[in-house]
Amino acid sequence: MWNQQNTQGFISKKAIIEIANLLNISTIEVEGVISFYHFFHQKPTGKYIIYLNNSITSEFKGFEIIKTTFEKETRCVFNKYNNNPLFSLFETSCIGLSDQEPAALINFYPFTDLTPKKVISIIKKLKNNIPIETFADNPISKIQYVPEEDKTVFFKKYITGNSIKNLKKETSESILNKISKVNLKGRGGAFFPTALKWKACKNNTSSKKYIICNADEGEPGTFKDKALLIDFPGLVIEGMIIAAFVVGANEGIIYLRGEYKYLLSKIEKTIDEFYKNNFLGKNILGITNLNFDLKVELGAGAYVCGEETALIESLEGKRGEPRIRKYFPTDVGYLGKPTIVNNVETLANAARIVELGTNYFQNIGTDKSKGTKLLSISGDVAKPGIYEVEWGITVKELLRLCQATSPNYVQITGPSGECINESEFDRKICNEDLVCGGAIMVFNKFRSIIQILENFTKFFKSESCGICTPCRAGNQILFEKIQKLKKGLCTATDLQEIKDWGNIMKLTSRCGLGKTSSNTFSTAIEKFNDYFKLKILNEDESQNVEFDMENAIQEFDSVIKNNHH
Ligand code: SF4
Structure with a gap:
């Protein structure tokens, strides 16, 4: 598909027929993939x-x-x-x-x-x-390290191959123990224990297994994995080799989001160097049975493909629709084989744990969150960018570091996370308190909360794959409620309905997108209660408002049209 898109600027009817014939599928199926x-x-x-x-x-x-x-x-x-x-x-x-x-x-x-x-x-x-x-720009990717240099993970000098050289004196079990000892959890936002995932895959007796690096960070406000891919692609690859060593896999794929296509050549160059140094390929560094081949595949622009089963579907050349959770990918993953899908930062951490040892990590962070976390900070701050922080840092300290100006509203983990208000700025970023996947968006007191929520709701409405009703309908309904709020036609009943829909979506949606997309709206109503009180009508007033339905439908249609391409 990418070949056709790149060479012709679009995928023509003729190309669709050719692809369908080649794959022995219908043209409708091919069109279904393209439109996704x-x-x-x-x-x-x-x-x-x-x-x-x-x-x-x-x-x-x-x-x-x-x-x-x-x-x-x-x-x-x-x-x-x-x-x-x-x-x-x-x-x-x-x-x-x-x-x-x-x-x-x-x-x-x-x-x-x-x-x-x-x-x-x-x-x-x-x-x-x-x-x-x-004349294209080179995006700034430099990680800023805080608060102390000797309590960092990514600032420690990285020497290519150091962690995989250590594999000579390790076993699968010893590495699982290390990863488990420092309680490494998925850094993409799901926070699933890495050792558990690897162990489940290792225990599967299949002779074919895959390691996939999820480089599809698409949550608005998140750009920390990009920094690792620019500055430490080798470290990420070493994490994949370590995962392969533990579970017994011999093939890997980096699923790189299309938006980061400009990083492709650098990553491929690193892979070539790894092959030259025998860090990839057959009998890596002479370690028995360690054979691992690696390639990169490009995503094509779909937020939901960050979900691991959707990512696998996408890699298989299909629409990136999340699978029903009948099996975990560790048993039935890519091409039906046991598969590990790990985020970029998780893999880079795994490599550092093997290289630096568990004692190093245990001395950094909190009881339940060991080590550091990369955060992408944006919004109303004088110093936006990527920060490496020790787990347990307070929001207040973060805001001071990035020089936030009159912060009033902070969005943790991006639109699917939660918002916090000024009274919560003493809370800590860690597993014990505010869990954060990587994005911190700061908004000052002059920003409209309704505008923030409208943007988030529009995002989820357009990114829902639409396969399950609670997510498809729920995100549409939340969007309509925002339009009502903007027009000053919302009542307390509407606010309650927003929360009710949020609960339905959370409980019945198939994947994380539907389960989390109402989080911010629901929490904002609670946390900015005074703001919302001023924005809503009381029920008596609402009886007297004549709602111009025709006009509302026209406006709504135009928003949908503009939002769709
Ligand atoms: Fe698709 Fe939303 Fe259902 Fe996820 S929750 S499978 S994005 S419709």
């Missing part, structure tokens, strides 16, 4: 495809004016196929650059800190055929 992913198109696109990020941080940093400038300069309209041979414009939800907003990808090259002037200059250069790679 944001970066595949069935209509011709221009030579330059521009994806402008519409996250809430981008909205607050000038999204609308940047969008207008792109439209004016290219004479195209966003989210439409304009029949323009040069440009196509689309909005997209998260491109992992929230610390450098407004940002866009142009033919998957990053352009950050956009201003109208910068947009005018970019479009002029593209019209003049100046090669895009000569």
